[in-house]
Amino acid sequence: MAEVTPNILVVIPLYNHAETVRQVVEKTLQLHKQVLVVDDGSSDAGATVLEGLDVRILRHAENRGKGAALKTALDEAQRLGFSHILTIDADGQHDPADIPLFIAEIEKYPTALLVGKRDFEQASIPGSSRFGRQFSNFWLRVQTGKSLADTQSGFRAYPVKIIQGLRLRETRYSYEIEVLVRAAWAGVELRDIDISVYYPPSDERISHFRGFMDNFRLTLLNTKLTMRSIAPWPHRKLVESGEVEQKISVLQPLRSLRTLLTENLTPGQLAAAGAVGVFLGALPILAAHTIVILLVAGYFRLNKVAAVGASQLCMPPLVPGLCIEVGYFMRNGEFLTELSVQTLGYQALDRLYEWLLGSLLVGPVLAGAVALIIYLMAVSIRRETTSAAVVGDVPSETLKREQAWTSRSIGASWQHQSFYLMIRLGGRHAAYLLLYFVVFYYALLPSVRRKCLPYLEHRFPQAGGWTQFVNRYRMCLELGKVLVDRALVGILGPQRVKVELLGKQELLELLAENKGLILVNAHVGCWQVAMSALGFMKLPVNLLMQRDAGDIDRHYFEHAGLECPYKIIDPHGFLGGALEMVAVLKRGEVLSVMGDRMLGEDRNGVAVDFMGGQVTMPFSAYKLASATGAPIVALLSYKTGPDSYALKLFRTIRVPAELGRGSSVFIPYVQEFAETLEAFCQENPFQFFNFFDMWQTSAAESAAEHEPISNREL
């Protein structure tokens, strides 16, 4: 809005305050020349006492109420071209000396409705006024979510055009409440201004607030406004506030959250709103959920849409049923298994009581879970948005690929921490339980979908949209379980997981050759946990892997504060660790590498057939095997039960010596591994955790140019 000097008309509504009004007007005129007195049909001397003063006077033939007087003043102000009216009570309780405060504030906030806040700490204020003020403040907050310190104050500044745009129906004192609520709904900012106040001793005070009738009117108005405030249709906005009202639905949690997040809500606020919605939604307040939720959300200024949206999760029959069962269990020590007219009909009151009982337990738990989930999602959406904003001129393709490998894209530190906490508190089952919910939402994330798609499309080419989602859920769930297990082993000890080694005899025979052993693994199952089964070899195990300083997810031994049981060979080291790897094999030790993706600076990939397409796989391991004579085993792990894994020797690959220089000579051997991996995926379709689009490039040459990826160890 352009800077326009506000053009202010001071309005003094008058009804039977002949004794005080002249003084008020005189004081006002000393500070401001434009004054209008609206005599609302006074039965005493009325405006006649103002004789000789330079004021405009309008008169109602009969008493119509303060609201009507203000309406008359607004019409007059509009007719005369004033931008604002500043209202002062005629009874002398307001000090016109505060007018300059208002004028300064009007200049700063020309579209706001300003309300003088009386300092009630002063002794001469009657207690009933105090209570009345609190009460009406409360309702304003319920109805609009906005708060004002003194909603009953008559010392106010109204922007004329905006107020004239409101549809106001009240004519009495209640007008002053209605105008606040409707203005707030219309997007008008409500602002407090500290003012001084004078309450005359009670014997001198004349108030025209008629206790019963005005209270009755206020109650009616409050009821009406409250009903309106919880109605779903939007309020007509007179002032642009930048808020966008979009459809929010529990069926589209991500889009809804994203919409809500754009309204300057923090993830914390959204989570709180969701928690309140779910908590109240679980209570057996029959047929009144939405109203109660809206009122409570309004009072706490929580996002109503989020609260009501989240409460939909408590729709029958699931959550009420659960509450009743829990309540029944609390009362009877067993679950209600008999569903009949007897138990659901005649004993309905008992069930209702149990519902209440159960909801007091289920409600907070569910609310906490929902809050956590909303928070998780909101944070990750926000991160997606911000990182997209930060990236700027960095080639996004490169960045995306780099990110695809880091655990940071799978979850932030505190998200991992929350699972660690669950493990410590409730063991595997608690962590798994949390997983079933969290993964559901993860599976909805577009970024997760993007990462799962390449593999799932190749593994299940026939799958439709729904099956694809189910597959994605299962895959993410398996990954989640693996991550939990890995932490579990670290936190609670390796005995928590049984690992069966399949092919031990063959391994022993290969080791007996004393040429070293190359284990080629892939990003499947939980290789880290499974490796514990190799302890029998009594040989140093060397891992080719890269650690990033910022890695969040931990290796199991780190949970326990143990020293790393493996020697790590850094692919970024001298000659990509090549000399070290040769040395390891020459000493007859075990070297473990990842065979399903290119690593670090490694440019040595060959194209092989994999699941109906061509992928690039590294061949360095095969070169090492050729140079040293070490046998290669494809050793892959998979989860076989809640607390068991298998580590299976799928195939032994022999690479002959002196194959010579060049990459193509290794293709047959890499292809053997690719076939092994494909067979593994046939058996364990949801334990393939290489979230990289392996199929994007078919030729080794182009792969070499496009591999700025960093290795992530599962």
Added chain:
Amino acid sequence: MGVKEKLKQVLIEDLNLEDVEPDEIDDDMALFGEGLGLDSLDAVELVVIIQKHFGVEIKDMEEGRPAFQTINTLAKYIEERLA
């Protein structure tokens, strides 16, 4: 033939370095990266070559790393082991 000359010759033959003559390889030229342009796979091959032609086994990274720099360092390493 000295160790350096033999090294250059087997390097070119066994690593199939095309269009490179032995006297084009400078004694102080970096073997890997800039210079001769060998990569990590060639390093693996080189370990095998040195064992095959000189009977010297490189088992220890601490020794291998300073040796795998230039013809000079490599020749010195081999000569020390042969002596």
